[in-house]
Amino acid sequence: MTGPLHGIRVIDLTAMVSGPMATMMLADQGAEVIKVENPAGGDFTRLAANRQGGFAASYLNNNRNKRSVALNLKDPEGKNALLKLIAGADVFVQNFRPGVIERMGFDEDAVRKVAPDIVYVSISGFGENGPYADRPVYDPLIQGLSGLASVQAGSDQHRPQLVRTILPDKLTGVTAAQAITAALFARERTGAAQHVRLSMLDAVIAFLWGSDMGSQTFVQHELPQQAAASFQDLIYETTNGYITVAVQNDREWRALLKALDKPEWADDPRFLTAELRQRNIDARLELTQSVLRTDTSEFWLEQLQAENVPSAPVLNRHQMISHPQVAATGIIREYDHPQAGRLRQARAAARFSGAELPPPAGAPALGADTFAVLRACGYDDATLADLAERGVLGIPLGNPKENLE
Template sequence: MPGPLNGVRVLDLTGVVSGPFATMFLADQGADVLKIEPISGDITRRSRATIDKKGEFSALFISSNRGKRSLSIDVKSSAGREVLAKLVAKADVLVQNFRPGTMERLGLGVDDLRQRHPRLIYVSISGVGETGPYVKKRVYDPIIQGLSGFADIQSQPVTNRPQMIRTIVCDKTTAVMTAQAVAAALYAREKTGQGDHIQVAMLDTMISYLWPEGMMQYTVVGAEAKAGDPNDRPDLVFKTSDGYITCGTISDSEWQGFCRASGDPELASDPRFATPTGRSVNATARINKMQEYIGQHTTAEWLERLDAADVPCAPILRRSEIIANEQVVARGIITEFDQPSVGKVRQPKPAARFTLNEAKIAGPAPRIGEHSREILLELGYDEQAIQSMVEESAVRLAG
């Protein structure tokens, strides 16, 4: 059966990662996503080095835009604006992540479009929101990591120097939040017949994401000064004699299981670690003590001991080891397909698996303007009109 969003048309006016990654999830779930690109193409086509001879694809672009159709137009031209107006009239969802004010200058402001198309779901993704003193800031992922507390929570234990997470966690988390919000709005529209305006700010998303355990000491108003920082402790990376593992000992049974696995009966009788409260208060001492034991044996030996004692544990895999990991292979998480002009590429399958309405990778990432002619013909333009737009540099066709 087709994906759960089969029949939904999404107009993707986004660039970089937060928007394209969100709309890619919708494409995986069956939506027809039309990627509207400038004549030069999305900036991420050339980000972090291209991987094809024509300079149209980067690995980052493929992993954020697979399964979409590309229409390359100059949205500032009169012809481009006309095309966009026709596309909006047929769209269920419009997603944009321009800086505030840009869509209004293009004649695509939210109030005007929602008045003319009340069923349209209009999505605005931004860095810090559409109000406040930072509203005009140019924003990328590290800016939000700095503002949201993510750099602080990664601080080095000894120097307390903040550190960035080495992946664009803010962009990608915002994408997941956006895709979920679109699904909710589509459901609401089925009941009310009305679209909605969804605003998703990266800053809002990441503070919300961090809060449950990362901001525990700030949850109770007035008790901030008394609350300890739950993150002021070593991380759960343990060096074995030949590699690294991680393991968790939250419950009494898990701690007792670790004690049995250590082979030292004295560890189980240490009063500092006998209760959940004690293990939390003395977390640094506990984790350092665990390291003393873990460093004495190999990764394989520790995993065997901990699994036998029913203690949560896993090897810490290098990225080069993930693809061949036995659990990843058993789940079939990674798939391969042909990407034109690049060759065979790997991608993870959609993480949400549907029993009836299968989500799947809809196809490779498109070339710049690969579907321009196809989409314009669907809108009623004839070949002569399309050729005129190409000659005016209002539209780009692939090749």
């Protein structure tokens, strides 16, 4: 069966993580994604560390189910080839710094001349306006400017900390994919073609507001400093590892006391109500930790589960892969890549009842689909061979004649 986006063609000029992750999500849902790359190296993540068979893990994990077309877009014939690809597409996505795509000759007006109803997508770092608009950007810069590093510290008085994953990049990718499908839906209903604009900075600030910006929500009643609710987290040490336990209401609090065999805490004046337990959170967490430190993770998880206390083990990456709950979800899959060998990846998180998707196609070699895709645009073999010899097209392996067979 086909995916929900079957029949949608996406021209993908993005690189690194935010854009490629967005377009991979579309590809996982059935869209045909044509990744257009510079023949001289392609997406920078192709050169990242942790490589096998000439493929970097970072590139493989953000570019599956795509086709690669290598075009020299500084050459007029390369630009013309891209315009022919765009003419038959539904979505055009780029994540260059503001102003770059215009200098390349593929601004919205130029693209709409050949594809009037295309969904045009611009992903930026800091946004298209403002003093930082044309600055280079990487994930840590967004974590700093957005306030995320301060949130991660726990309070404004503590040294800011980075989240140990490139959350802004990946969150922007997820946000972009959702926005693209919304724009496609709007086009289906109204016929109107949208220009979707988003930045990494906007994506993170919008993300934070739902749970971390309460102190700045009430206008003229802002709290100048965000104090930490607690300087402890909800990770508890046991005799042989770590677990996490979270209780939110009175029922769960009473269940925790039973699991820990500490009924006397129910009469402690510091913990009589949810408000008091939050006000005295450090004392409450310290007492919980003092008990959990006395036995193994396995013992406490069994005790907690018996009383229906929300709890789970804290796993490292290797342990997570083999955990029975993770295995039961089927989220992690293995398949063979023709060059990189046996791969393990997470499938797309969302599943659709009407579409049992086939095994994934591994991320393509640079320019692997150039000739096949351009043939479909009307190029004959002689022209393709000539363009390849002149460096307008990239050749993944061998020579033009071999790729034209």
